[in-house]
Amino acid sequence: MGEKAIVIRGARVHNLKSIDVEIPLHRLTVITGVSGSGKSSLAFDTIYAEGQRQYVESLSAYARQFLERMNKPDVDEIQGICPAIAIQQKSPARNPRSTVATQTELYDFLRLLFARVGTTFCRQCGQEVTRDTPESIADRVLTLPEGTRFYVLFPATAGLPSPSERSSSRWNRRTKPSNEERTRVRAHLMSLMQRGFTRFYRQGQVVELDSIDANPFEKLDDVYVVVDRLVARADVRSRLVDSLELSYREGYGTVEIHTVGNGQQRWRFSEGFECKPCGLTYPKPEPRLFSFNSAYGACPTCQGFGNIIAVDLDLVIPNKALSLEEGAIEPWTKPQFDWIQEELLEFCQHAGIPTDVPFAELTGEQQRLIINGSEDFPGVRGFFDWLETKKYKVHVRVFLSKYRGYSTCPTCHGTRLRSEALNVRVGGKTLPEICAMSIGQCAQFFRQLTLSAEQRAIAERLLGEIQHRLDVLVDVGLDYLTLDRLASTLSGGEAQRIQLATNLGASLVGTLYVLDEPSIGLHPRDNHRLIHILKQLRDIGNTVVVVEHDADMIRAADRIIDLGPGAGEAGGQVVFQGSVDELERDPQSLTGKYLRGELRIPLPRERRRPRRGLALKIKGARAHNLKNIDVNIPLRCFVCITGVSGSG
Ligand SMILES: [Zn+2]
Ligand SMILES: [Zn+2]
Incomplete structure (x- = not known):
């Protein structure tokens, strides 16, 4: 053929009749033929198996011991094989927490994005949580009216060792409390003076300390160390930044600015990642904070599963068309619990809740009262809490188990992450909010995302990767899936296209891809997209082999291998190999006859x-x-x- 190719001679796996075929490199090859003619035996059990085997053989003896040993397929010779990836309909064994986002590796990129450019908002006041840098503090301080005098201070208690166990015991406090305390304060002041700090500030007054013997401070609670005295003017900026850095270093990451004169202002800054007004500290966003597969990031209540086993209200109230009188609360229709059913009806009478209308037609507030209870009535939850205390009885355990099911985790509301991760947003959205969007919406969101110039510089490449992967998922026709969809609930075709998109997204080259009927379950519109994707995979430098019956896919192929003529023992032979044009002219191939339209599935003349x-x-x-x-x-x-x- 002139081109470089994978050359297979004498393949005899299963029903193959010692056939010779060539798979051109960097081309799209379709292996077709009637069911049972040996397509999978050739594609998977011969070509893919040999690609895998040679790859494993190429590894060190050490690495090989961890891999399954593969037998050489029954074939005389295979030349020019490259590392192979099979993309089959069945989904690979997986973690039960696995989602579309984790399978496509998009989640890893999103975690990095949130760690790098995510903004944390205080859970109490909703304000942005920041870390003050000497530069940002200087910017803030220099907004003071020009000429304002101010002090750069840090609390004198910074770094003061806490009272020792012995001195805080009751016995000690009674006998010699102040001596112990005085010694501690004195030692701390001496250490400050040794570091060159001799000026202190208390209640608007500066106190110069020449010698430790002159110490006027019994306690250091409202005493500050003066680092600098400045007047607000643009040209003090670099000196101010130096002083702020010194304060952070000596003041254990805190600094205060107090202005002098009328309407004295006090500003407190800290190196810590915290909401200053609320005094709440937040963890610094880092990738593991956003991982529900890590102990650090996972919600502690549900361990990152998003749901817990608890009383399932859909089992307790299985038919919401029933009224309370008719027994909407299923467990209370049991004879041993008719007393609580009576309590319920009595409670409803007092509370003005109608008992003869379907449960679904009660107001939200009325439903909540029945479920959560009130002072006079335990409600459904109170009832089950009470039953929990009787669990030592076998029949109670059996009874409880009937109403237990998976329900959304009450701590993380199904987002799977610890609460701190939910305080971080990109483009106004939390990571779980982004994952709850469909892939199509998500692609749109990232196209419209506006970031500051600084954030953009940090996240440029990451955003490119995310956008590229989302676009590929849209291209393979999966725009309707949400990123948080559980991988275990995907259809075989969806799982296959996700693998395809993941490989395409990773832009791996020089690889042999072997696919098993990827068009199954696809609408013609999506089939054209799929063909487009396979061609892209080929054009970036890969070899693609597809087992397929679909006529459009066959027409799109660079090379076709038609196996047959029949199934099982009657198959296993190469009926045809060559281009589409050659196939259409071939008199022997059954597939060719269908493509030419000589043979077709007849339309029924009469329909039922x-x-x-x-x-x-x-x-x-x-x-x-x-x-x-x-x-x-x-x-x-x-x-x-x-x-x-x-x-x-
Ligand atoms: Zn706050
Ligand atoms: Zn949870």
């Missing part, structure tokens, strides 16, 4: 008429994304439900 009234009627379907739709499915008919992927 649905019989009036004989139908499965569905009213108000709202599962997942269904918008309260009504559908009739005629019985005794062959019915097709179609629509773009993810349409429901």
Whole structure:
């Protein structure tokens, strides 16, 4: 063929009849043929298996011992194989916490983004939490009216050793309290003086200390060390910054600015990451704070699962169309609990809650009263709390287990992260809020995200990676999935396209990709996108082999290998290999005949008429994304439900 190719000679895996094929490198090859003709035996059990085996062989003996030993496939010779990745329909074994975001590695990039440019907001007052740098403090101080005199101070107690255990014991306090304290203060002042601080400040007065014997301070609670005295003017900036740095160093990360004169102002700054008005300290955002897979970042209540096993109200009130009288609260319909049902009806009478309308029609407040209870009535929760105390009885445990289920974690509300992570925002949104968006919305969000010039410089590359991966996910037709969707709930086709997008997003080159019927479950619109993605994967320098029946995919291929002619023992032979044009002209290939339109699946000449009234009627379907739709499915008919992927 002239081109570089993977050359396979004498392949005999399963039903393959010692066949020779060539897979051109950096091309899209489709292996097709009737079901059972040996397509997977060639693609996965021969080509992919050998790619894997040679890769493992190339590793050191040490690394090899951790990998499964692979047998050489039954083939005479394979030349030119490269490292191979199989993208199959079945989803790989995974962590139960795994989501679309973690599978696509997007979560790792988002964590980095939040750690680098996330802004923390105080949970109490909602103000931005900042760390004061000498530069930022200087900016703030120099907003004072020009000519304002001020002191740069730090608390004299900074670094003062706390009273020792012995001196704080009751016995000591009674006998010689002040001596002990005086010695401690004196030693601390001496150490300050040795470091060159002889000027102190208390209640607006400066006190010069020439000798420690002249110490006027019994306690240091309202005493400050004077670092500098300045007048607000633009040209003092560099001296001010130096003084602030000195204060941070000597004052254990705190500094105060007190102005002199009328309307004295006091500002406190700290090196710590805290809300100054509220005095609340926050953890510095770092990647592990945003990881629900790490003990540091995971919500402590649910360990990062987002839900806990608790009383499930949907099991307690399974039918909200029932009224309270009719037994809406299911556990209270049991004879042994009819006393609480009576209490409920009595309580409702006093509280003015109607007992003869469906539970669903009660107001939110009325429902909450019944569930959470009040002073006079334990409510559903009080009832179950009481039962918890009786758990030593086997029948109570059995009874409780019927009403237990997974419910959203009350601490993190299903966001899986510890609360501090939720105080950090990028573009006004928390990380869980971003993950709750669909991939399409998320791509839009990042396109419109505005950052400061400084943030942009830090996050430029990260944002590029995030945007690129989101775009690829949109391209493979997964724009409707949310990033926090659990990987275990994805369909085989969705899981496969996620793997595809992840590989494409990582821009790996020189790799052999082997795919198993990727068009399955795809609407024609999405199929065209998929073909586009496979071509992109090829164009960045990879070799793509696809096992496929789809006519569009076959037409898009650079090379086609048609296996057959039949299934099982009647198959395993190469019926055709070459380009699409050659296939269409080939008289032998069954696939060619279909492509030419000589053979096709005949349309029924007559269609079965649905019989009036004989139908499965569905009213108000709202599962997942269904918008309260009504559908009739005629019985005794062959019915097709179609629509773009993810349409429901
Ligand atoms: Zn605050
Ligand atoms: Zn939680």
